[in-house]
Amino acid sequence: MEPPAFHPPSCDEAVISTNDDASYCKRSAVKLGYWKDDFLGYFVRSPERKAPEINRGYFARVKGIEMCIEKFFKKTGDKCQIINLGCGFDTLYWRLREMGHMITNFVELDFPTVTARKCYQIKRNKILLEKIHVEDGEVRLSPTDLHSSNYHIVGVDLRNIDEVALKLQQSEIDFTVPTIFLAECVLVYIESQNCHNLLKWFGSNFKSAVFVNYEQVNMNDRFGEVMLNNLRQRGCSLAGVESCISLDTQISRFLNCSWHGARAWDMVQIYNSIPAPERSRVERIEMLDEAELLTQLFQHYCISVAWIGELFQDIEITVEKRLSSLNID
Numbered sequence: 001m002e003p004p005a006f007h008p009p010s011c012d013e014a015v016i017s018t019n020d021d022a023s024y025c026k027r028s029a030v031k032l033g034y035w036k037d038d039f040l041g042y043f044v045r046s047p048e049r050k051a052p053e054i055n056r057g058y059f060a061r062v063k064g065i066e067m068c069i070e071k072f073f074k075k076t077g078d079k080c081q082i083i084n085l086g087c088g089f090d091t092l093y094w095r096l097r098e099m100g101h102m103i104t105n106f107v108e109l110d111f112p113t114v115t116a117r118k119c120y121q122i123k124r125n126k127i128l129l130e131k132i133h134v135e136d137g138e139v140r141l142s143p144t145d146l147h148s149s150n151y152h153i154v155g156v157d158l159r160n161i162d163e164v165a166l167k168l169q170q171s172e173i174d175f176t177v178p179t180i181f182l183a184e185c186v187l188v189y190i191e192s193q194n195c196h197n198l199l200k201w202f203g204s205n206f207k208s209a210v211f212v213n214y215e216q217v218n219m220n221d222r223f224g225e226v227m228l229n230n231l232r233q234r235g236c237s238l239a240g241v242e243s244c245i246s247l248d249t250q251i252s253r254f255l256n257c258s259w260h261g262a263r264a265w266d267m268v269q270i271y272n273s274i275p276a277p278e279r280s281r282v283e284r285i286e287m288l289d290e291a292e293l294l295t296q297l298f299q300h301y302c303i304s305v306a307w308i309g310e311l312f313q314d315i316e317i318t319v320e321k322r323l324s325s326l327n328i329d
Contacts, residue, residue, distance in 0.1 A: 042127070105174070266299055
């Protein structure tokens with residue numbers, strides 16, 4: 001039996017396919033030992049081996065987001081919510097549960113085409129189901145949505161605010177609980193006005209929140225133009241690319257939507273903030289043929305962090321003495 005088929009507008013199909021691309025790249029890096037993820041294999045079959053620059057780039061991406069989450073947990077403990085926008089086949093919920101975290105609520109949103117596939121895999125894998133099942137709790141499934149006591153995945157178009165609001169209500173979101181939003185190459189695919197409306201709505205409704213956003217930056221130079229052309233050839237027109245011109249435009253995107261503050265770092269800075277022993281470990285996994293190419297890639301991706309309220313205004317990316325605690329060491 002196959003998961004139900006959904007047919008999105010053709011303009012969205014190329015964006016939806018980027019989930020498979022990212023998942024295969026992460027799986028390639030995991031298989032080589034860049035970080036540990038015992039759950040990704042349930043969603044992604046063994047891929048072909050990716051280039052060393054790609055593997056190390058995805059390590060930096062996952063590690064950078066993880067460092068932000070760790071800082072968030074230092075502030076809140078498990079009494080918090082995580083909302084994963086454009087979640088794809090991300091396995092963060094299961095990795096957190098494996099570590100013993102039982103956060104207040106974890107909600108994943110993506111196109112119904114993607115959530116249908118993810119729900120299908122969760123339903124047919126006992127290990128995945130066991131992690132989301134809480135004693136005396138009920139797991140409710142539809143073709144595109146799944147709801148349990150503290151984990152929800154819902155199919156939604158992020159450009160439709162009313163639909164987003166309804167899906168969050170169905171997922172029992174509490175607007176007063178400290179919340180972290182995660183987005184990996186999601187906002188860049190949303191038209192500027194729709195993105196503005198979404199971020200404005202989040203900023204207006206949540207009392208204490210932080211938004212961690214990973215995506216392209218410095219897209220107005222030659223290297224950026226080549227990246228854009230490659231994506232356009234695949235049918236991905238980056239509707240929100242004007243916010244990816246610089247770190248300043250990344251920050252302005254949030255400030256213009258009434259978020260209280262924001263910071264941004266390119267992936268060169270993020271990678272250099274990873275503890276030296278961990279960087280040395282991953283650099284021994286594969287030799288780079290073109291170190292300059294990795295540097296160029298790092299210069300064209302970034303992580304930005306925005307916040308609502310005072311709890312998260314001092315979040316900074318700095319070198320941590322201790323190693324990772326989310327199984328990436």
